[in-house]
Amino acid sequence: MSTDALAGLKVLDLSWVVAGPLIGRTLADFGATVVRVESSVRVETARLMQPFHGGVQDKEGSALFGNCNAGKLGLTLDLKSEEGQQVVRDLVAWADVVVESFSPGQLRKWGLDYETLCAGKPDLVMLSTSIAGQHGPWSTLAGFGNVGSSLSGFQHLVGYEDRLPMGTFGPYTDYVGPRLALVTLLAALENRRRTGEGAYIDVSQVEAGIYFLSPQVAQFGYDGTIAERQGNRDQQYTPHGVFGCRQVAGKDRFVAVVARDTAEWRALAKAMSRPDLADRADLATVEGRRAAQDEIESAVAAWTSGLAATEVERVLQSAGVPAHLAVTSDDYPADSQLAHRGHLVELPHPRHGTTWVEGPRYALSDTPGRPRGAAPTLGQHNEMVLTEILGYDAERVAVLTEGGILR
Amino acid sequence: MLEHLRVLDLTDERGLLCGRLLADLGADVVQVEPAGGSTARQAPPVAEGAAPSSMYWEAFAAGKRGAAFDLDDPQEVARLRLLADAADIVVTSWPRPRLEALGLDPATLRADRPGLVYTVVSAFGWDGPKASYADTDLVVWAAGGPLAPHRDGDLPPLRISVPQAFLHAAADAAAGTMIAVLARGATGRGQVVDVSAQEAVGVATLARVLATAVGDDHPEWQTTPGKRTGGRTDQSGSGAATPNSLKKWHCRDGMVELHLSMGPAAGTFTNNLFAWLRDEGAVEEPVASWDWRVVPDRLVSGELSHDDLDVARAAVRAFLLTRTKAEVLDAAIRRRLLCMAIFDMADIAASPHLEERGFWGHVDVGSTDVKLPGRMAQVRGPEGPRVRGRAPLVGEHTDVVLKEWLR
CATH class of the missing domain: 3.40.50.10540 (Crotonobetainyl-coa:carnitine coa-transferase; domain 1)
Known part of the structure; x- marks a missing residue:
């Protein structure tokens, strides 16, 4: 057959x-x-x-x-x-x-x-x-x-x-x-x-x-909002970004990092060895984190800059936090998945x-x-x-x- | 075209679009939600109103019927399984552990129903080393290749500002489902369709993901160009090797994308542009009469300098500031210019072209009539795809679906 x-x-x-x-x-x-x-x-x-x-x-x-x-x-x-x-x-x-x-x-x-x-x-x-x-x-x-x-x-x-x-x-x-x-x-x-x-x-x-882009079209029709660019930030999750890591063989490397909720944010802060951030009351809501977005992104960037992107991915994924190396053409053939x-x-x-x-x-x-x-x-x-x-x-x-x- | 197919839709925001596409094509799609409502009802953009409303949900659950079940109640889960038994197609993007705990996974549902087509949308695939990774749209965009090459100068790579990765996967899921439906037409057998969002987005790199595999290590082809390319000229029509800042221009009411193309293949388009400027008295000689097909040669010979090019650019810049996006688009069509208005949601909603083509569908969001993209394609012959109605309320059709499907 x-x-x-x-x-x-x-x-x-x-x-x-x-x-x-x-x-x-x-x-x-x-x-x-x-x-x-x-x-x-x-x-x-x-x-x-x-x-x-x-x-x-x-x-x-x-x-x-x-x-x-x-x-x-x-x-x-x-x-x-x-x-x-x-x-x-x-x-x-x-x-x-x-x-x-x-x-x-x-x-x-x-x-x-x-x-x-x-x-x-x-x-x-x-x-x-x-x-x-x-x-x-x-x-x-x-x-x-x-x-x-x-x-x-x-x-x-x-x-x-x-x-x-x-x-x-x-x-x-x-x-x-x-x-x-x-x-x-x-x-x-x-x-x-x-x-x-x-x-x-x-x-x-x-x-x-x-x-x-149907959702953005619908939003314009519903209340007149015109969707605008926002870098790598997101309307739902904070932090939500792409961060520089240690260069490899002279090439820039980056990792995407997101916390979808407060538990993931705390796991991220702990992985960064920043218990001070993990415990801060004002960062325990997404609204609070959004208000402190610049500060949070600086802290994440400072942490990732000394690490290999693959290491950030490994550490965060084992803590249940969404993260992945920004895959280049060099990485693609070797990606395990x-x-x-x-x-x-x-x-x-x-x-x-x-x-x-x-x-x-x-x-x-x-x-x-x-x-x-x-x-x-x-x-x-x-x-x-x-x-x-x-x-x-x-x-x-x-x-x-x-x-x-x-x- | 698919009126004979029943689809049980167990997706969240990750796979939501798949069922919308099948519903547009005529299938009876029943969107299942937990009793508290789908997480897709929180997916951005969320419009503030009397009741906050996710435009993502309203757009991509449109045309489906809705059924809700208390997934903590074994009797309710049993009823849901009966619906699955009556379906031609089950599509899901719920997490694998949850499906297995509920006995709604492919192996369980297909055990007694070999004709069932069961489609799974996930970030990385049903199994494999990354199958249980924590995922978001950005993580998939990073893992699948489109993120890394897209740099704005030395800044970190950029995503598109609204989620896209799972839309590619969900559209692929609809295609994979249809291939399985066609196979079933020949063999009578159903099967599992396992869609990986990571794989789905590889195409969005224009084959850059294959560069290393085929031994191409040109770094300038790996990233979006960020700097002027020394003495060389970009002779493409699209300006693929030209920095972004030289291709974006302000006009009276927004921005325009325009590359001053030169050389034998694409120089004609810039000649057409300067003919427009000439007609409007917006450029002086000798720039007005340049033949852009030979500008590269004249630059090489030293007859023209990059300062001369800046004079030409200044004329274009000053002229475009006096024109609207609509005027630029109109001139692009009439005069064959490679010059394009950068549209936002308001421009799209006002487009006479889209109106004339009957692109829009109308649905109710609350009590507001909202315009949605209504036709993914236009079909002559059988009835083509179109949005069939608004998104369902939580559990709106539970009883009637149970009655109809379990008759």
Whole structure:
């Protein structure tokens, strides 16, 4: 019996960079066959983005591209050509699902939009992901990462109160959009399984981002409060911060420390050998601690500065106080919990010998997911996709090759 | 799309969003709370009013039905177990020891119900060396990778000012649940879906967590840039290698994100910006006629200096102070600028784009009508996701759910 949850599911992935490709990545992990179409002429942005194998910028070396596309079959195609578009139509006829992230309206110009494609295929499930959605006044916005995080409110909500807003690390809505997209897509597949009905799904990264700020949106609607940045402080817990620790090999190290209640605060103060703070009556309530926030944070920082971050984590966790080293790329492969779950997965790679990607973020006990292989190199599966999946004969493949269509 | 699914929701604030997503998609989601109410009812932001109200609860329990049980009373716990027996899906983020003490853990509930899908959301996973760590959102953000690289100069790394880590995990939980539901459609078997929030947030590092694993040790790629990069110019469109302070600008009613991009790929966008300034008489020659596509070359040749760049910046700074966020956004669309208004909650609530797309749902919080993000995606074909109603009162539907589910 198959142990793949999505065995037999066929996916055409016309998306690029991060927000779109991550959707197909999960489908591939759980057993779907995913054909990823790209151009070797207009090389997709993620292939040009760090980190790179060996630190060398190369379009076959991006770990970001590798992480977003592991387990997919790679086909290079000139989508501007009529012949290339015909290949796409044939792939649509094969596929159950199409995912795309072109600028809204682009596919219509090529006659590859949902209305056209679903005409002969009413059970087609198609998903478009874009910065602001397929229609509406913002739909023509030129997209780059910061647009989504600016318009969804995140740029405003990162930073220290007395400094400029910092914005998020990278294009934050690219991390949110594909999660909500995937839930909707899977629900559409469940509906299709039961009813045979297809669906068209329009995902806006801005809207997905705002969805993750629903509580702050609701608060504005309820009493007009506009959420503001507050460094690492929190509205519920004090102390709540990130503190410098002893440098290791010349590198800064930090630890996150939180006390969720007064018992944890006292345990923290005792671990810091500060019984004076543990016993202070004015610090026995969260309101009291908030009033003394600067003093408390200075005391924690003074204590952590002489210790290794891992030591702070160990001491505080054994006292039941939430704390964790701020994990860097150097720490990540060695983290005991991630290793226990096998989160980093080593895969053979034609160019690099082996490569590493993140595994699925959820362990399914009966039908576990796993990356089936490294992300494709440019055009790696052209022959296989055209002959085995589409059944083209050698002559037809040769015509496409010689016509410069498979680029 | 999921009207046929019954979900027993045993989450606290950590997993609350998962059930909201499934409810949006049509599932019958019953949020279980202890008799005294869920701890999520204290999760910030809490609006002060006649009765203090958690906007986190109101947003992410919206559309669920509510049932309350005295978990110290074995008879009440037995009734809760009967509900679990009638559910297709159980989702929880309660601590493992508590679930096991109540006999509501996956092994116990699945013993006689092999078709049950049981989803667990936790900080680090169901088991492993850190499974019993004390956790908070910040601790997960530190442990999973997004915290460490996000530095504002030499200050400690920054989180986003509102909790996010468990939202990523809870959204992943909804996707993992749906994959298990689809597998059940094929096999008839349920399974356990074990979601780790630590793993969920790795994607929010843009693959930085993989840098060391693939042998990339470029330190400047590990952190947000804090300083001017000597003689080199950042030729990206996003300004990824440009310090934050050079990308934030004050406008008449707030702030704008803008990188003066230069070089062959992205210089056109800055040409478009200066065309706007020229049209408004806000910049003088020779700066007005610079071709930003060749500015890097002219800097290298010594024809232009960084002092000249400061003259250009001063013109932009003075001009933007005369424009509103809405005007900047409008110009960005019409003139193709990589220039973006930094929106806060008031801007988002007033957006004509979101209004036109029907993004908002309306729910009652107390007697106040509050606007919530209502659609995680827009669907054509089957009925798409939308917020189904307000969050339940404690135990509001206990009796009717018992009657309906145990019929």
